[in-house]
């Protein structure tokens with residue numbers, strides 16, 4: 001029996017090895033692999049992506065250092081400004097002094113947000129919600145694809161003639177360093193935060209206890225800092241990672257990192273069908289927290305529901321939804337992509353043939369998936385060729 005069991009286990013293990021090898025070869029052939037990161041806001045999607053970069057493309061992550069420095073500065077300054085706002089009634093000379101000495105940080109925050117969000121207006125929750133939420137520090141979010149990493153160009157271009165905004169931020173932070181440290185250590189500040197039920201240490205983008213380091217003139221972000229830096233994702237960002245590690249060298253991994261807040265989730269749908277894997281993240285700490293966007297909903301419960309929705313979502317036809325039960329004229333044909341596509345194509349052509357004005361204009365039907373760059377570029381090439389040939393015909397050159 002034991003030998004039989006061992007043989008059986010070996011068979012299973014060999015089958016798994018073969019499947020892995022086939023998958024590996026498949027990936028090699030396809031040249032790249034696509035991964036979709038899903039989960040509610042602050043579940044760690046962007047952080048996972050950074051971890052992938054750290055492991056597989058460390059040089060590329062290193063090259064993003066200046067961009068992350070700006071995010072870390074912004075995280076720290078945002079916390080400081082938040083505390084100053086909280087102490088709006090200066091109860092003591094000390095508080096008045098902090099307010100004055102740390103006031104240059106206001107302008108630095110505005111500049112950093114502007115720089116990070118490039119042409120987009122900042123999407124600060126504080127902008128949309130006038131009621132101050134003392135339980136959380138409002139966040140600054142940058143729209144996906146806005147090119148906030150354009151900041152990184154600082155890296156490859158020669159230094160600008162005048163001190164850059166980032167350099168300015170560095171100097172001001174250095175000058176404010178001692179007061180930031182003193183503010184955070186102040187017993188009155190801590191008491192006020194406690195009164196408001198705010199535990200800043202547990203919030204993302206918390207760098208106050210690292211102020212002595214981060215605010216120093218010679219500060220260089222460590223990988224650990226980069227992992228802790230918080231920038232809310234808005235929309236869907238595409239990140240292309242060219243693997244640097246020897247086993248995967250040269251392979252391209254494309255990550256789709258999405259915004260996880262409820263208002264962002266509709267944007268995920270088009271990405272489901274076209275990826276090799278979905279990575280779903282759930283923050284275990286969410287069990288006693290509520291959603292920022294809906295304070296009546298427990299975060300863990302929201303994650304469960306989201307997971308359920310994702311598990312039950314499928315390519316519509318593959319999920320067994322019958323095309324013919326919605327389109328009555330589709331009879332006696334298989335419920336698969338090939339036949340449904342062919343049917344739709346014929347339907348459009350038939351309408352054109354029966355209703356197009358005379359003389360008929362040319363019709364070219366293309367099937368594509370607009371989020372698939374390869375198929376879409378093939379279609380674009382065909383469109384370009386058609387336009388080119390028509391132009392040549394019109395000028396009697398053909």
Ligand SMILES: Nc1nc2c(ncn2[C@@H]2O[C@H](COP(=O)(O)OP(=O)(O)OP(=O)(O)O)[C@@H](O)[C@H]2O)c(=O)[nH]1
Pocket residue numbers: 039040041042043044045046047048203204205227228229230231232233234258259260261
């Ligand atoms: N303690 C702890 N913190 C984490 C973990 N993963 C991420 N974080 C922190 O949680 C914060 C939020 O993480 P993000 O990766 O920005 O969250 P996200 O899922 O991309 O959020 P959205 O972009 O808003 O959808 C960051 O400041 C991280 O440093 C974790 O496993 N444990």
Ligand SMILES: [Mg+2]
Pocket residue numbers: 045046047231232233257258259
């Ligand atoms: Mg994110």
